Amino acid sequence: MRKLSAAFLLWLAFAGAARAENTVGPTTQIICNKIATLAVGPATITQMVAAIAGQSIFVCGWHVTNTGATGTFSFQNGTGSNCGTGTATIIPATNVTNTAPSADHISIATIQVPQANAFCVTPSVASISVVIFYSQF
Numbered sequence: 001m002r003k004l005s006a007a008f009l010l011w012l013a014f015a016g017a018a019r020a021e022n023t024v025g026p027t028t029q030i031i032c033n034k035i036a037t038l039a040v041g042p043a044t045i046t047q048m049v050a051a052i053a054g055q056s057i058f059v060c061g062w063h064v065t066n067t068g069a070t071g072t073f074s075f076q077n078g079t080g081s082n083c084g085t086g087t088a089t090i091i092p093a094t095n096v097t098n099t100a101p102s103a104d105h106i107s108i109a110t111i112q113v114p115q116a117n118a119f120c121v122t123p124s125v126a127s128i129s130v131v132i133f134y135s136q137f
Contacts, residue, residue: 030109030135032060038121038130040067047082048132049119057113059090060133061105066096068127073102076120077113083120090119096128105133 036048049057057077064073072095078087090111096102113119121130 030058031107032058032109032133032135034134034136036119036132036134038123040129041126043123043126043128045076045082045084045087045120045122047118047120048130049113049134049136051079051116051118052136053116055136056115057117057119058109058135058137059111059113059119060107060109060135062103062133063105063131064094064096064102064128066098066101066125066128068125069098071096071123071125071128073124073128073130074122076122077117078120079117083118086117087120093124098127109135 038046038048051057059075062075072093074089074093075091076083076087076089079085090113094102119132119134121132123130
């Protein structure tokens with residue numbers, strides 16, 4: 001009888017562990033269901049996603065290409081025209097060449113832009129194009 005009781009207790013311990021909840025970090029993951037694109041051309045800070053009062057922008061990733069030999073891009077958030085007020089850098093200047101696009105994309109959001117802030121990109125040359133994957137609510 002003792003062996004049966006010990007086996008039952010072990011089973012309960014492992015069965016309970018299989019149903020454990022995530023106790024570190026948020027329990028709700030944000031899935032990105034939108035994309036924004038920036039065609040080749042601008043070489044200045046440019047808004048990709050407009051701010052909406054009371055809403056945040058959540059970014060799952062990006063794909064940046066360059067038809068030129070060298071260049072950099074960076075991501076910012078801020079308010080006003082093209083993130084011109086309260087501008088903060090989200091991703092610092094990152095290299096991108098015509099032989100090595102920059103891609104960072106997963107199915108859940110890893111970047112949150114503060115509420116009522118827009119999401120912007122600053123390409124260093126006019127040969128860079130950008131796609132971002134995001135959600136906004």
